[in-house]
Amino acid sequence: MIDIRRSRLPHTGVTIFTQMSALANETQAINLSQGFPDFSVDPRLIDGVLAYMREGRNQYAPMQGVMPLRENISEKVFRLAAHRYDPATEITVTSGATEAVFCAISACLQPGDEAIIIEPAYDAYIPAITLSHAIPRPSAMRYPPYRIDWDHVRDLISAKTRLIILNSPHNPTGAILQREDIEALRQIVALGDILIVSDEVYEHIVFDGMTHESMSRYPDLAERSFVISSFGKTYHATGWKIGYCLAPAALSREFQKIHQFVTFASNTPIQYALADMIADASSYLELGAFYQQKRDLFRSLIASSRFSLLPCQGTYFQMLDYADISQEADTEFAIRMTREFGVAAIPPSVFYSDGQDNHVLRFCFAKNDETLKAAAEKLCRI
The missing domain is CATH 3.90.1150.10 (Aspartate Aminotransferase, domain 1)
Structure with a gap:
């Protein structure tokens, strides 16, 4: 019992x-x-998965993800953010973004560390922090209109602060980070050895001509960030559970140490089909x-x-x-x-x-x- x-x-x-x-x-x-x-x-994706299944791509993928997909992710991010991630060492394909969030948080935190989360927060963040025997430090957005209170975030910083978890475009509020948010974040992370987990699964769903402010766009932030995205949100295939994590090589190594014991590898034929799909930039x-x-x-x-x-x-x-x-x-x-x-x-x-x-x-x-x-x-x- x-x-x-x-x-x-x-x-x-x-x-x-x-x-x-x-x-x-x-x-x-x-x-x-x-x-x-x-x-x-999109029928092209379904046809692609079936074709790769019939071709025999049905066994384990490499732990980091199939290389064509990692290469095309690298090209996509470079096209959008002018930042080049090495497909061999800085990109990991995961079984959905939630797995990536768990692995990134687990890779960052030691018992007693503190992690700042912006609330309202996706409900996977705090359990991952808790399972790492770390301490969540919530900071509520100002309501209305759902903007991050950076003064409060700054007040939460301590010698134990190891991680800030961000989500933009933001679920559930629909808010997005703006340039002034990036500047505030830069000042805060400079206060200590603070890492960032940036949940960007809705990166391509931004309205009214606004810009998605990815951590990948800013070299000083990219060097300390795990940037997470999801093909499920982009291609209307939430049940396929394929996401990915971008991070510098040293952070990716720590991430992959966790990932290899969570799912090891993700669905092989779907990865190949997604590699073909994102080669067409119009699809996102x-x-x-x-x-x-x-x-x-x-x-x-x-x-x-x-x-x-x-x-x-x-x-x-x-x-x-x-x-x-x-x-x-x-x-x-x-x-x-x-x-x-x-x-x-x-x-x-x-x-x-x-x-x-x-x-x-x-x-x-x-x-x-x-x-x-x-x-x-x-x-x-x-």
Whole structure:
């Protein structure tokens, strides 16, 4: 019998994504909670995977990932950020971005180290810190309009600070880092031997002509950063679970020490198909415009509702303020909305260490237009 009092994660249960998707299935509600598309993967990718399977590329890939994919990732990043990562020593293909986040955090932290996280934070960060016997130090974004409070981040810096975890474009808020954020970050990391884990899985989903400020664009930040991205978000294939981590050779070696004992290697034929896909730059350069159309459609459909629209600069998530509708806790309102009105969303208070509740919900608009129209019709009835 396992003694649950000895649990390594005693306060962790089933994720909110699993809970809300299960409730959506139970009630037959429109699921705008979990961040996955309801439209098809590009047929070129499916055909490519099948072709490589038939060609016999079905055995273990190299631990770091197949070389054609690493080479094309290197070319893509150089094209976008003018920074050259060595495919042989500085790029690791992973089984999704969540695995990459876990490996990067584990590679950085020793027991007693401190890691600063920006909240609301994706729920994989704190468990990885805790499993490393390190200490999470949360810093809440200023609300509104969801901007990092760099003065507070600076106040959290101590002799034990080893890591800052960033996420831009930001899930769940849709905010993005801007140049002033980069300058503030530069000043802070210069205060000590501080590493960065930069979760950039929505890197190609940025709107209104704005620029994705990747750590890779800045040599002084790149030299201390693990930059993580995801093909699942870029190519509408979240179930394929292929991501990657960019880091200088010394950091990549530490990363790979963890990665080799977590998954060792990721799906081989999918890696080859993705290598071919990203050789066509239009396959990711057009993604921002694709999702901006969906953002703008959803916002226009919701405009007449009692919800208030918050800014959305990137990702495929829209935050809606419901304070004019109810003063219920966001967890309670999200459940009631799913059951009574047939639309599921995510309550962001679960992404705060202290449960901060601003009476907003997160809605995913990575859906067919018909799905968004049907969901908006229901939301406008509330």
